[in-house]
Amino acid sequence: MRKDGKSGFTARGEATRLRIIEAAAEIVYAEGAAGMSLDEVMDASRTSKSQLYHYFCDKDALIQEVIGRQTRRIVEANAPHLDKLDSFDALRSWCNMIIEANRTFGAIGGCPLGSLASELSAQSEQARAGLANGFEAWRSIIAEGLARMKNQDKLMPSADTQALSMAFVAAIQGGILLSKTSRNSQPLEVALNMALSHIERYVVAPAER
Amino acid sequence: MRKDGKSGFTARGEATRLRIIEAAAEIVYAEGAAGMSLDEVMDASRTSKSQLYHYFCDKDALIQEVIGRQTRRIVEANAPHLDKLDSFDALRSWCNMIIEANRTFGAIGGCPLGSLASELSAQSEQARAGLANGFEAWRSIIAEGLARMKNQDKLMPSADTQALSMAFVAAIQGGILLSKTSRNSQPLEVALNMALSHIERYVVAPAER
Structure with a gap:
C-alpha cells in the first residue's frame, strides 16, 4: 500500500487524503507544526485514526505533505501574475497586489x-x-519572469536574475515577518519598494531598446 | 513580592532570575516557545518549581523576559559597530561581519x-x-547611524532614514530565514547587498560634500 505518493489511491481515497492535508495545513498555519496534534487533524478532517495512518505513516509525513501543499498554493496564486511578467510595471503591480x-x-x-x-x-x-524546495520553486517563477524581461531587452544584460529573484523573496519574507509583528503593512511595503528599486536599476528605458 | 521587574530581588535572587532566563532563552532558541517546558527550564537552570514561580508567574511571563533578553543581546552586539557608523564603508563592514x-x-x-x-x-x-519593540530597538540603532551620516552630509537630505532602516531589518530577517532554510549564506549575502545598494543611492560622494 502506497502511503507517500499522490496516486495509488481510489478517487475517494485521494479526496480523503487531500481533506486530511487541508485540515492539517490550517491547523499548522494557525498554531505551528509543534501545535498540531493528530487528534486535532482527525477531528477537523472527520477521519479515524486508522484512516489517517492509512495515508500517512506519521506526523512528519503529514507535515511534509503540508509543505508541498503550501508551496503549490503559493506558486499557483502567483504564477498567473508572474507568467505574464514582461515589464517593470507588471512587477510593480504584482507587489501592490501582495501589499493590498x-x-x-x-x-x-x-x-x-x-x-x-x-x-x-x-x-x-x-x-x-x-x-x-518550496522557496526555490517560488524564486524560480520570479527568476523566469526577470529572464523573460532580459530576453526582451527590457532588463540590462548585466542583471543577475538569479540573485535579483533571491533578494526579492528575502524582501517579501522579511517584510511579511515585520508586518505580522507590528500589525502594520508598512514594513512589507518598504521592503518591496527596496526590492523593486534594486531591479529598477537594471531596467532599460524604451527609447534605448 | 515583585515578580515582573528587574529590581526588588537580592543580588543572589537576581542572579537566579537571570540564570532561569538564560536557560529558557537557550531552550526557546533550539526548540521554539512551544517546545519549552518549565520542567526543562528548571533542570537546565538547576532551580526548583517554587524558585521558578517566585520569579515568574507563568510561562508567558518567562517568554516575555526571554524576548527582552534577546533584544538586549542583539542591540549590545550590534551597537559597538553601529554607534561608530559614520560612512557607507562602515555600514558595509558591519554587513560583512553579519554574513561572516x-x-x-x-x-x-x-x-x-x-x-x-x-x-x-x-x-x-x-x-x-x-x-x-525588539525589532524597533534594533531598527532605531540603524536609523540613528544613518541619521548621523545624513547630518554629516554623507547621505542626501532626501534619504528617508526611517524607511531605509526598516528595509534593512527586513532584508536581514528575510536573508537569515532563507539562509537557514537552504543551509547556505548566499541568500543573506544577496539580501544585504540589496539593502546596501538601496542606501548607496543616497550616498554623497566626498567631492560633492
Whole structure:
C-alpha cells in the first residue's frame, strides 16, 4: 500500500487524503507544526485514526505533505501574475497586489512557508529540504519572469536574475515577518519598494531598446 | 513580592532570575516557545518549581523576559559597530561581519527575535508587542547611524532614514530565514547587498560634500 505518493489511491481515497492535508495545513498555519496534534487533524478532517495512518505513516509525513501543499498554493496564486511578467510595471503591480492582500487581512497572516521554515529548518532535515524546495520553486517563477524581461531587452544584460529573484523573496519574507509583528503593512511595503528599486536599476528605458 | 521587574530581588535572587532566563532563552532558541517546558527550564537552570514561580508567574511571563533578553543581546552586539557608523564603508563592514558570522555557523542559526516573532506574533498579543519593540530597538540603532551620516552630509537630505532602516531589518530577517532554510549564506549575502545598494543611492560622494 502506497502511503507517500499522490496516486495509488481510489478517487475517494485521494479526496480523503487531500481533506486530511487541508485540515492539517490550517491547523499548522494557525498554531505551528509543534501545535498540531493528530487528534486535532482527525477531528477537523472527520477521519479515524486508522484512516489517517492509512495515508500517512506519521506526523512528519503529514507535515511534509503540508509543505508541498503550501508551496503549490503559493506558486499557483502567483504564477498567473508572474507568467505574464514582461515589464517593470507588471512587477510593480504584482507587489501592490501582495501589499493590498496583506493590508486586507490586517497584516496578521505570515507566509505559510516562511513560518514553517522558521520553526522547522533547524529541527527536521526532511522538513528543511522540503521548505528549501518550496522557496526555490517560488524564486524560480520570479527568476523566469526577470529572464523573460532580459530576453526582451527590457532588463540590462548585466542583471543577475538569479540573485535579483533571491533578494526579492528575502524582501517579501522579511517584510511579511515585520508586518505580522507590528500589525502594520508598512514594513512589507518598504521592503518591496527596496526590492523593486534594486531591479529598477537594471531596467532599460524604451527609447534605448 | 515583585515578580515582573528587574529590581526588588537580592543580588543572589537576581542572579537566579537571570540564570532561569538564560536557560529558557537557550531552550526557546533550539526548540521554539512551544517546545519549552518549565520542567526543562528548571533542570537546565538547576532551580526548583517554587524558585521558578517566585520569579515568574507563568510561562508567558518567562517568554516575555526571554524576548527582552534577546533584544538586549542583539542591540549590545550590534551597537559597538553601529554607534561608530559614520560612512557607507562602515555600514558595509558591519554587513560583512553579519554574513561572516552566519557562514561560521553554517547558516544554521536563525535570528532569535525573528524565530519568536514568526512563532508567537499571531498567538500572543503580549509576545507580539514585546517582539515589535525588539525589532524597533534594533531598527532605531540603524536609523540613528544613518541619521548621523545624513547630518554629516554623507547621505542626501532626501534619504528617508526611517524607511531605509526598516528595509534593512527586513532584508536581514528575510536573508537569515532563507539562509537557514537552504543551509547556505548566499541568500543573506544577496539580501544585504540589496539593502546596501538601496542606501548607496543616497550616498554623497566626498567631492560633492
